Amino acid sequence: MALTRPAGRRDPPSWDARPDYGPRVRAAIAALPLLLALGCPEAPPLSLTVDPATLDADGLARARVIARARDPIEGAVVSFIATGGALSSSSAVLVDGEATVELIAPLERELGRHAERRIELSASIALTESERLDAATTLVAVPPTTGAPLIFLDADPPAAVAGAGGSVRLHLLTRRIAEGTVLTVEAPGFDVDSEAVVQADTSATAALTVPATPGDATVTVSEPASGASASVVVRFVAAGEPLFDLTGTFAQVGPARVKLVSGALAPNPQCAVAPSVILATFVQTGLDVQASYQTCDVTFPPVTSIVGTITNRATEAFYAAIPVVEQRFTLPSGELLAEYAPPPSIVVVGAALGDAESEALPTEADDPRVEDTDQDGRPGVTVENSLGGLQNIVFRNVGKAGGRVLSSNRIVGDQVGDLLATTETSVFGMAGAFLPDTSALGSVVELVRIDGAYGAFDADADADGTLTCAEVKDAAAAVAELVAPDTPFDCGEER
């Protein structure tokens, strides 16, 4: 029996007969089952972009830094942090899911001799006492292609015994000076090559003859056309005198490495690099050194836990609460490459302990040993934790930094283990239960003169005669050369 169609009804259209809605609609329809199966598309709650991602380090160029919130948040303010350059504002209100600030490029001096400097940018929104959104990105600052010529000058060796004969090699690096340019070399009262020629790789060399009598040679290299110049002081000492003079101010840069163990971590254990910058001041008398160390910055590495990524931040008051460590020690010799091995430093912050090295840290806020060291009205010192919000803690840091004295301007500990730093923390309240056990992994460390003496980098950017921690941090980024040993996040071989 043949089926007949009632009058007025039509066959459903075949696929081919359906109207052409365009490729986007067809794709959307085809994707519906998949979307339904997968649920909502996952995007980070907060993202951060920077444009351009590369900036000339001329102190003027600007990049737009945009934080975007995935979900609607009313009345939120995004806080921004940059490890270099200058943010037009450290906070911006979220409008239609976006907050924008500008990063003003760092000065070329902040690059030092590096071909580039990576600037880490981060953004955060505090939602509750215990919930914060974070995002990060990176910008690269490079030497500008235009601007005044620049010269860097080093002496090798940086000091010698007068009357020993031979010569000191002067190494030059230049920027924006053409190959073949003749540079003028002067060292009044000393015998030095009068010229150095810039090579294709932008370097140049000259020689300074070791004199018969002691004295400091101030060598100045200049390009006559532009007036660009650089200086270095080469020490020529009497036999038996130290070949270096550490008296002055240094930036101690140490990419400390730590291993964290806790059942709340995923993966467990985790390894991380926690860079620190310390302002070190020395007075050297003979081989005796009086030293003071002021902590300017410690970067807390993010960790991933079973409930997500956890980040920590400290305020300037936190760093100000860390006491200056005073030490006296004697160098074993005055020769170049002499061992630099000050005693370990032990710092307790947030409590007054009878025995700073071994006494157990307080675990309760009402322990009479607890002090409000950062003077914020809360016990101990306060750090901001993305999971637990404001955390009131007491911590103990035991650090050991050693190396070799390369010159009056530089001490380098380039052997893994030259830097060992461990931190023990006591958190008041429940969050303490999630604290990992921390142990130190060996790392490297360097101390670089930043007071402008002996031809060194001068970190006093505002020329007010004092060095602030902000100036020291900028200088550290410019002068540091060592990098931390490979540190796999899951600890790799260290497991």
Place this chain on the structure above:
Amino acid sequence: MRGVAHSWLVAALLASDVLGGACTPPTRTPTVNQPPLPVLRAPASARVGEVLLVDGEASQDPGGALSDAHLLFGDGSDPQAGLSAEHAWQAPGLYLVELYVIDDAGASARARSRIQIDP
């Protein structure tokens, strides 16, 4: 034919709307104090000795009020209390000007700008 086209399109739009609605969480409002919003206005360049206005009056605090502010001029001179000040730089160079603001809950923020001082 037109009715069929509409029904397919409506179905797709409905589905996308349902999906979109499911993926849009309710609007949240922070329950903690939000940092203040510093706004710094200063000329990009000037000459040595020229008196300039560094203006931070547009700064505000979204959840309360500003309780303190001071300006730094990057030339080693003393910080100046307040949101705005007049200042003259005495030597050529590129200076970093900074405005710090603190709100009545103790949160702080900073705005920065660079100014080129010519001879």
